[in-house]
Amino acid sequence: MNPFKAVWGLLFRLFPCPIQTGVVRIGNPGPDSPVLVTCNFYTTVRRLIRTLKGVDAWLLVAESKGVNVWCAACGNEFNTRSVVSAIKTSGIEDKVTHRTVILPPLGAAGISAAEVKDQTGWHTRWGPVRAKDIPAYLAAHRKRTEPMKRATYTLGERLDTALGSMFPFYFFVALGFLVFAPHLLGYFVGTLVATFLVFIGLCPWIPGKHGWQKVLLLDALLGLALAATSVWPVPADIPVRTILVMAMVLFALHGGELGGLSSIWASDFDPFMARLGLRSIGNTRFAGTTRTDLLIGARVLTHYPEKCSSCAECINVCPIGVWDRNEHKKTFLAHREACTACCACLKQCTEDAIEALAA
Amino acid sequence: MFSYVFMKLLEGRPESYDRRVERVSGGHIRAIKEQIVDAIDPGTHVLEVGCGTGELATMIAARGATVLAFDASEKMVAEARDRMAREGLEEKVTVQSMAVTAMDRLDAASFDAVVATLVLSELTRDEERYALRHAVRVLRPGGRLLLADEVVPRTTGRRLAYQAVRLPVLAVTYLVSTSSTRPLENLPETLRHLGLEVLQEERSLGDAFALVVARKPQQDKEVEA
Numbered sequence: 001m002n003p004f005k006a007v008w009g010l011l012f013r014l015f016p017c018p019i020q021t022g023v024v025r026i027g028n029p030g031p032d033s034p035v036l037v038t039c040n041f042y043t044t045v046r047r048l049i050r051t052l053k054g055v056d057a058w059l060l061v062a063e064s065k066g067v068n069v070w071c072a073a074c075g076n077e078f079n080t081r082s083v084v085s086a087i088k089t090s091g092i093e094d095k096v097t098h099r100t101v102i103l104p105p106l107g108a109a110g111i112s113a114a115e116v117k118d119q120t121g122w123h124t125r126w127g128p129v130r131a132k133d134i135p136a137y138l139a140a141h142r143k144r145t146e147p148m149k150r151a152t153y154t155l156g157e158r159l160d161t162a163l164g165s166m167f168p169f170y171f172f173v174a175l176g177f178l179v180f181a182p183h184l185l186g187y188f189v190g191t192l193v194a195t196f197l198v199f200i201g202l203c204p205w206i207p208g209k210h211g212w213q214k215v216l217l218l219d220a221l222l223g224l225a226l227a228a229t230s231v232w233p234v235p236a237d238i239p240v241r242t243i244l245v246m247a248m249v250l251f252a253l254h255g256g257e258l259g260g261l262s263s264i265w266a267s268d269f270d271p272f273m274a275r276l277g278l279r280s281i282g283n284t285r286f287a288g289t290t291r292t293d294l295l296i297g298a299r300v301l302t303h304y305p306e307k308c309s310s311c312a313e314c315i316n317v318c319p320i321g322v323w324d325r326n327e328h329k330k331t332f333l334a335h336r337e338a339c340t341a342c343c344a345c346l347k348q349c350t351e352d353a354i355e356a357l358a359a
Numbered sequence: 360m361f362s363y364v365f366m367k368l369l370e371g372r373p374e375s376y377d378r379r380v381e382r383v384s385g386g387h388i389r390a391i392k393e394q395i396v397d398a399i400d401p402g403t404h405v406l407e408v409g410c411g412t413g414e415l416a417t418m419i420a421a422r423g424a425t426v427l428a429f430d431a432s433e434k435m436v437a438e439a440r441d442r443m444a445r446e447g448l449e450e451k452v453t454v455q456s457m458a459v460t461a462m463d464r465l466d467a468a469s470f471d472a473v474v475a476t477l478v479l480s481e482l483t484r485d486e487e488r489y490a491l492r493h494a495v496r497v498l499r500p501g502g503r504l505l506l507a508d509e510v511v512p513r514t515t516g517r518r519l520a521y522q523a524v525r526l527p528v529l530a531v532t533y534l535v536s537t538s539s540t541r542p543l544e545n546l547p548e549t550l551r552h553l554g555l556e557v558l559q560e561e562r563s564l565g566d567a568f569a570l571v572v573a574r575k576p577q578q579d580k581e582v583e584a
Contacts, residue, residue, distance in 0.1 A: 016537070021483045063483055065537060077537070081431070085460045089489035119461070284537070 009043030013164035018066025027056035039064035062086035073110030102127040108317035108344035151319035211258025266340040271295040294341035299356040308353035314345035362525035373438035403471035409478030413439030420451040431458040462493035512566035
């Protein structure tokens with residue numbers, strides 16, 4: 001336990017928080033114990049160790065540049081090469097007699113299971129999406145139930161990812177108030193907490209498909225309230241108008257990139273940058289990637305049933321359940337509208353049966 | 360005092376990479392490469408780990424050796440292949456796209472020298488050990504391993520000075536490229552542990568850079584994994 005990294009990984013998740021790659025013993029593992037692959041984000045590894053108490057397993061920590069599984073896989077930092085490297089260089093080959101790794105399905109956008117097998121000879125299986133399901137999954141002889149395959153975005157997950165990603169913004173704005181307008185700091189913190197809880201708590205039910213649409217709606221309501229303050233009297237000792245403007249800005253902060261915080265909604269930020277024509281900032285690419293092309297409609301996820309072997313890998317890795325099987329056990333694209341363009345299905349398909357076809 | 364961590368910023372543009380690293384390092388890296396080339400005998404077969412744009416491979420080939428050069432970055436491999444075609448060295452230098460984790464596919468005792476500049480510091484610690492183990496394996500008895508890389512300085516004062524120079528560059532590099540490097544620790548000890556004889560360790564850049572030359576014994580000793 002490293003207190004600095006614990007706080008950093010919790011609140012400054014926009015920045016990486018790496019931990020050394022390699023093998024971590026969970027409980028008292030032996031040569032037959034399962035090998036679970038994860039990223040080298042400090043918080044993920046700590047949480048896995050905590051969640052897997054009572055389980056005997058080998059945790060294989062693979063390079064993801066200190067970023068969580070989902071974000072690192074979508075950004076291609078947690079990929080086939082990371083897993084191949086972890087298998088071949090960590091010494092796990094000498095610790096177990098079997099040759100099977102359990103991969104995190106939220107890493108499927110970066111890791112090709114077929115290529116891992118090809119380059120290492122190890123078999124791969126997709127584990128449950130959530131760490132808390134791993135003990136039950138292992139106890140059930142590595143059988144995943146349907147809910148284990150799909151991502152959720154529960155209140156706890158929303159609070160965790162929203163605070164973890166947005167805290168630096170909140171922190172620096174608060175610091176600005178402390179320096180330049182200390183008399184408003186209390187109002188800012190109060191408005192911040194209230195708007196955060198309202199938005200993150202209620203966002204699945206606030207109308208609007210995208211985060212920014214939800215923000216527009218809330219800000220329109222607050223705009224009406226602001227207009228009303230010129231008609232109706234407001235308490236003289238409370239800066240009501242300032243608070244309302246703060247709330248409008250804060251809703252935009254909480255919700256501007258709501259999609260990017262979850263694995264069930266698509267990013268709003270990347271397609272926005274792509275529409276502006278911005279190709280990249282540093283190594284972060286926007287325009288011209290398959291993912292953003294799918295999100296802005298420049299490409300369309302396309303399935304070729306005649307090439308498809310119905311191996312079901314796309315069904316196994318899609319966190320949303322975009323793919324399904326029909327009554328003849330044939331794979332088909334069932335919920336295109338829910339696709340977040342993570343491209344995990346494209347990554348896994350070995351038959352070229354899935355393509356991001358130029359529109 | 361100097362740190363090569365900024366090179367991660369320049370990797371996105373392989374065509375200008377060498378020129379820019381050269382300029383920022385004030386000729387240091389070129390001088391190191393020349394020292395490596397001087398240690399290569401004509402007519403030998405050399406493995407270059409992490410060849411980047413192929414500059415060193417070109418220099419080694421010009422000396423009359425043949426080179427198998429590989430890099431994990433496809434962009435760099437493309438640039439290196441273009442360079443070999445431009446300079447008519449395709450016969451002497453083979454460029455492959457592969458990561459160090461594929462070094463187990465190379466034949467044992469098949470190279471007279473293995474060279475790597477600014478490569479190990481880009482790997483994880485496990486990958487570094489793996490790459491070195493296989494570098495030793497693919498060397499012929501009597502063959503030499505030549506490594507040039509950023510290392511942790513040996514005294515506390517120099518370590519502090521090094522960090523003072525490195526950290527701001529690291530921060531900018533990270534913010535722009537989300538990547539960084541890791542200075543190596545105890546390189547000569549690691550090589551001795553792998554059964555090599557360390558012939559030379561030359562430090563530069565305020566003790567933060569090392570050129571290490573090691574030899575695989577003629578009588579193949581038990582190599583510790």
